[in-house]
Amino acid sequence: MSQDQIASKKVLFKAFRFNADKDILPYYEEYKLIVTQEDVVLDVLNKIKWEHSGSFSYRRSCRHGICGSCAIKVNGKAVLACKERMFDLIETFGTELILDPLNKSRAIKDLIIDKKDFWDKYSSVQPFLIANVDKNPAKENIISQKVADKLLEADYCIQCGACYYSCPAVEVNPEYLGPAALAKAYRFNGDVRDEAKLDRLDTVNEMGSGIWNCVKCFECTQVCPKEVNPMDKITQLHLQTFAEGVADNNVATRHAVGFKHSIEKHGLLDESGLVFYSEGIFGMPQHIPEAINMLKNGKIPMPWSLPKSKNLAEIKKLVKISSTAKF
């Protein structure tokens, strides 16, 4: 294909500029560029640096979606610069695009951020295989495909941080381990050879920082360029804590289990009953002001008018037949 056959578009880029050594405040610099159908975001970053502003800084290395260094945000969406097609972004956001670092408050220079918070949390889940391995094995230790499939592609993660810096739970709760570290915990907890499963569950089970603090928004699943589906791995860890019998007895675990009791009894949820079961009698006072408001506005059905599913006997029977977890 000759050059003039390749479709192209004029795009106005506003790039985040900041040098922590010199600048007090960041600012945006504008660049008008021609973008072709073949360009990925990294081509644009290179064009800015090579043709317009030599000091423009960003991380990149492999250019093949494998080193995980080039993630940035375009109009708020985290992307892997070397993988994301420019024309796809233009289709979504139009021809005015804002180039930001993954997290503005962690910017060091332009699009380069300090990823220490990411790496600290990542390290805290023991992100490596812990096993007593024979140092001089007579033959290869081969894992069957079926067993390898149990990892559910958690091993595809390239630590790019796109998920972590898109996670709203991390944003408002800096203690939260976040999707990448938790997906990595599952990477090894789902590995038959690993022997530190319970240890890791202990870490990720921690209230305030662990799996119970995920808000289930699926931002991580949506954004991950390697289709790791971190939210699913967090669910797997939840299931593991119950399966291994190490789930603590707390408001979050009782809440999950309470759904089963409620469904068994009513088919539908007994909302107030569930809050009571989850919180226990001493946790209830904090809900009183809202409960009064709800009562006043007809938002709490009375026990005698609590809705129940039709064919409840069938639901009860299925709960018996199909239950696989204990608490």
Place this chain on the structure above:
Amino acid sequence: MAKKLKYALYTGCTARESTPELLQSTLAVAEKLGIELEMLDEASCCGASHLQDFDDHLSLVLNTRNLCYAEKKDLPMVTLCNTCQLNSSMTKHRIDENKELRERVNNDLRQVGLEYKGVSDVKHFLYAIVEDFGLDNLKNKIIKPLKNFNIAPFYGCHNIRPSEIQGHNNGHENPYVPNSLDRLIEVCGGKSVDYDEKNKCCGFHVDLQSPETANKLSGNALLGATDANADFMVTPCPLCHLNLDVKQHKIGETMGREINMPVLHMPQIVGLALGIPAEKLGLNHHVVKAVYFE
């Protein structure tokens, strides 16, 4: 529209309990538009993504059972809650993709005389209106446009993410720039307000164990809408509604700012624009009153 639209209505729990106004307004709007809704009274709770953390198989079986009842009526299922929508469509997605899993689920269901075939689709009522009924058809029926109102759409996570699962049920809404609710607002005569949090999370699912997280996320949304000059917000999800409306006072305390932002359910704004009286739409059930419509 040649054919009359007909769905099996999966109300979920919340629309029958803490947000009765959602069910009320849904039925009123459906009647007005001539959309037929057959109640799925046999259905059970979807597990709300929490049973899913405790017992995956049980939650699959129960959600598949709900789908079976829609199939029995030979109707597509329509949901009123984003989280019901997610759990129903995620179940469907998983058992449609994986024969072995489907067989395991059907094994249990056969013991109560049911079998999942995979013929009924699942979509949220928002998309039944926007995609199936069609905004052009709706436009012709608007008699009381919500003129001069600035309305902030709040999409809620589980209707738009993950797009891999929801895409074919939501008109391929782009989760980064969703627009169905914006378009619906405009057709109802209002002005849709743009703000950063419109496609973000309200934090409902950690409300019990981490109220601070939930309050801050909902707070960001409420203040985002406030600062964008919204007169009220509108959401298709009753769980978002519970957080944004019932907890608004507490959220204000967390955020250190007084907030006074009415939050309407999606069918309520459609109902108002169709000329249905406010009482019939259950606006009196809200904690933060939408005084404009009293």
